[in-house]
Amino acid sequence: MSTSTTAPAGPSAAAQHDEPRRKKGSAGRVIMAIVSWVVGIVFFFPVLWMVLTAFKQEADAYTDPPKLFFAPTLEQFKEVLSAGAGPALLNSLFATVMSTILVLLLAIPAAFAVSLRPVAKTRDVLFFFISTKMLPVVAAIVPIYVVVNEIHAVDNIWTLVVLYTAMNLPIAVWMMRSFFLEVPGALLEAASIDGASISRTMREVVLPVVSPGIAATALICVIFAWNEFFIAVNLTAAQAGTVPVFLVGFITSEGLYFAKLCAAATLAALPVVIAGWVAQNKLVQGLSFGAVK
């Protein structure tokens, strides 16, 4: 789902980049343009087809050859919403927003420490963070389930908040670290000479400079938490089910479900697209431009 936000921008951006750098013949440029378009369409087409199918009747969704022109209908969306998309959307929203806030609250100070105030074992700490991502979730799910069950937290949205926080924290620390490393050391020195404490320096100098990095990190965390399926499907039931779990519920062994599934998937993708669009403004700002020459 997340590809829908990035894929169309990717190839065209690459093409723009190449133009001023290499002074190629016009034939080369035409080939590059064609390749860019083909790659872009290959990535974008499934998303487009999903959106189109969401507006079809179930019968139209199964025609062979596929129909490009049809009478659009909102019927599938209505059905998806009446099937209980509301609670699933709310659950997903809660788990995503809460876990992202927690991740940022924990990751920003941690990344500040490991990047701007390193000590002897900083590298080991960083490795420890990333090593937690090396175990496949499948291998961890049984112990996690046992623990969660033991504390009577199965089918509780807070369980997902905690697990998603743990899941995204290492990535967020690593991402934020690379952004903090971009902060010119002289800025911190200037702040300390100007009389700022560490927390003031952090709030007034460092965080505004790394805000594009925070936006990028938050976006990644939102995407990962929103799309997370495996933990959710194993640890939730009727109460705390999230959107991906709800989506799978449309795959039935009888009857037609393809258009409905596409409508539900479109609805599920929408918040991430919106989040990406909101974060985009922040993301394109250059890091620390104008701070140092």
Place this chain on the structure above:
Amino acid sequence: MAEVVYDHASRIYTPGAKPAVNKLSLDIEDGEFVVFVGPSGCGKSTALRMLAGLEEIDDGAIRIGGKNMVGVPSRDRDIAMVFQNYALYPNKTVGENMDFPLKMRGMPKEERDKKVRAAGEVLGLTEFLDRKPRALSGGQRQRVAMGRAIVREPQVFLMDEPLSNLDAKMRVGTRAEIAALQSRLGVTTIYVTHDQVEAMTMGNRVAVLKLGELQQFATPAELYDSPKNAFVAGFIGSPAMNLYTVPVADEGARLGGQVVRLTAAQRSAISAAGITTVTLGIRPEQWSANNTNGSEHGIAAEITVVEELGSDAFIYGNLATDPSESIVVRTSGRSGARIGDKISLHATSDELHLFHPESGERL
């Protein structure tokens, strides 16, 4: 305002290795403008950063106004610093940048505004107070960095190569502005540069450093007229002093097949040192050159480069007797000298410089 004392201050990055700054001792008077100068890696920036609290003082002490600064954090040292890359806060406007050190010290808002506006006027930044640094030119950013330093009226100004990011013309103008501003404010200032012209033109006194060691701490005129060793002699002055290690003769020193006459005092210094060779230093303006095209008088040399600067000219060449030895001669402008011309040189001054050939110390 305060005097600054470096008392055998050392910075040792790796124990056992040579210190980045080795037992530096300086007495800087209240209100003085002192320049630290030296080639890259000489420890001048490190020495400044030790005073700023950005580097540890591993040995010895640094005192500001009589107070020992070992272990005192930067923010409690009452100093202000201008960084080479300015280090302006990119998210803050020019006014907020200059306001920041005042705000951090808990000054009331009206007073802060007054001071920021006053500093803005002094530096010609009034119309830019609401702009972000990225909307300013290099020279304007440099002035904002200056403004952030002067607004607080600290005890000491520290400047770490503040002009090196400006173009040549602007550098000359800003150089004069900083010197004028400093003498008006009367704040003790320590200025780091690798540019000996900046050092000579701006400082009341100049500390020349090399490999973490202080070479000489003196007024610009003193550095130029009586450099303490061959390194200072070669570093201060542009173009650099001609330095030759030559055999001692009866009346003086033998250079290019001729005897360069030395004073009686210098000859006795040579004999006191018991040396048979000596390092002879001659400034470019201490030569006079005649275009001879082959005549035998004076030290013969051949011109390889002529730099016409308008008011005067620098002639570069090689000695005829030893083409590996180069010479620099300063003459008046439009000398008519051309590449390939043969010239003969005479030392015009009795005040030639003599250094010990091994230790490099002045004789």
